Amino acid sequence: MLRKETADIAAGRLSAQKLAQNFDDVSPPLDRQNALIAAQRCYYCYDAPCIQACPTGIDIPSFIRRITTDNLAGAARDILGANILGGMCARVCPTEILCEGSCVRNGPDELAPVQIGALQRYATDWVFEQNATLFERAEDTGLRVAVVGAGPAGLACAHALARAGHRVTIFDAREKPGGLNEYGIAAYKVLEFAAREVEWLMSIGGIEWRGGQVLGENLSLGSLQKDHDAVFLGLGLSGVNALGIDGEQLTGVRNAVDFIAELRQCADLSLLKVGRRVVVIGGGNTAIDAAVQSKKLGAESVTMVYRRGANTMGATSAEQAFAKTEGVTIIEWAQPRNIIGSNGAITAIEFEYTQLDEQGRLLGTGDVLRLETDSVLKAIGQVLVAPSSDATNAALLQMQKGRIVVNADFQTSLSGVWAGGDCVGSQTDLTVQAVQDGKLAAASIHRALLQRLSSTGGA
Structure with missing residues (x-):
């Protein structure tokens, strides 16, 4: 069993200065000079594959060309006219598998894809900095x-x-x-x-x-x-899948989405509690975000465990690599089997290693891995909470x-x-x-x- 001083989930593991540094912008924006250089690398393809790869169909060559002439209003209108949340998407879209992944520039170094996401942020940030009005409301229909x-x-x-x-x-x-x-x-x-x-x-x-x-x-x-x-x-x-294993109700086990929401709404991160030894279960973006933020809050060790291999994770390879650079350990091919506790609090979790049979079905191998932990974050998928019954419909x-x-x-x-x-x-x-x-x-x-x-x- 863990000693009490190592098992506590506590706040204030890091100084305010270190927390501010850890949670600073992970992708600083381009300045004008670098934005112009990045924009001039675009070939402005006709029937550009990057447009086809964007679910909202942003005319990417058009907005990038406008950036080269400092027409940021026009660039932003191109973006936000197709995707009204283009500013957020510039920050969170997996561009490496969407627009940038389809860029005709697809080699290393000077042949690397155009920085479409960063350029999109450059154009849309201008809108919010200037509080610019790009769209007008039509005459009221009364509907x-x-x-x-x-x-x-x-x-x-x-x-x-x-x-x-x-x-x-x-x-x-x-x-x-x-x-x-x-x-x-x-x-x-x-x-x-x-x-x-x-x-x-x-x-x-x-x-x-x-x-x-x-x-x-x-x-x-x-x-x-x-x-x-x-x-x-x-x-x-809004619903979250359950593990369905013993010990899931122990103190220290919680949904990763709740942890992330609490962090996002916390005005003072020094007051936010985090474990010393955190285990995150799952392989999607929520798992990555929970794992990395646990480390940034001061967890001594963070281990992310996924039941299959890296190529089937919901998180992209870029996100997985980022988590590793932030100090997160990723274990593949292991599924949770039992959560162990003492006096109502979690002390360890056991996983069983997995493999695929000849039909591609996931099977347990019988080989067990035990991780000492004081905090388990579940990120194994979310479900729709359907509206409650309404007699009319x-x-x-x-x-x-x-x-x-x-x-x-x-x-x-x-x-x-x-x-x-x-x-x-x-x-x-x-x-x-x-x-x-x-x-x-x-x-x-x-x-x-x-x-x-x-x-x-x-x-």
Whole structure:
């Protein structure tokens, strides 16, 4: 058993100065000179593969060319017109497997891909520094739309509809808008940017914010349908998978998403508790963010354990490499079997090494690994918490494999209700994909509302 002084989960392991250094911007922005140099490396390809690789279809050669002439307003309009959360996506998108991964420059050193993500940040940062107005709201249509969920999908949908002249109310369970961007991404990637971006997005007008609203509790889908001309569900994935093993309820075991959210909302990181020996279970971005931030808070050792190999992790190879450079140990091919505790607190966790059989099925080998730990963070996937029953329509909201079923226009089985983002099981589990879903759903909602206006003689 661990000695008490090494088992405690405590705050203040590092000085305020060291914490500030650890949580500083992990990717400092380009200055003008370096941005111009980076932009001039672009070939401005016709039918550029980088555009095809971007889920929101940003015209990348166009915005980069505008940077070369110092036309940052034009560059930002190119970006934000396609992806209204382009500033956040410039910080968190896995560009190495999207736009930059498709760049025709694909060699080492001077042949390395164009720094598309950094250039996108350079252009969009100008918008927020200048508080520039790039888009105007159309004439008020008088039609009302409810958006449930203030994450990337909901925000993108709300902005597009407000820009079209509709009146939008955003409802969310949290007290702040932003969803994943505000609560679920490592602080060193985004600092305070998420709130700043949301404030700018909502400044277009026509958007009302209501926090603390939980669908199925103090918010009814039926009443939303009754009081609005359309409803968009951008619920995300608020539930967390359980390990289903002994000891999961011991003190020191918690969900990684809760740890990250607490950190993001903490005004003084010296007050945030962290273990000395932290074990993170999972292989996605949440696992990486939880592991790296534990180390940055002062954990003496952080071990990330994944049941399969590195090539099947949700986190990219770049993220995995970054975690290792930050001092995180990554163990592959091991699955949790038992959490051991004493006096109600965790002291160790046992894993069983795994392998694939001839049919590709994951099997335990019987070989056990034991790790001494005082903190276990679970990052093994999130699930949709479906809305509670509503006598007016619960049976009509069709679900399949734990996701809301939608058609090609993001319409659900309920009349006047659309959905998008992670709650519908999008093509990729990325912020940029959720933005695209919200954007396309807004276009579908707008077409439906225009048809309604036309049929009633309102247009």
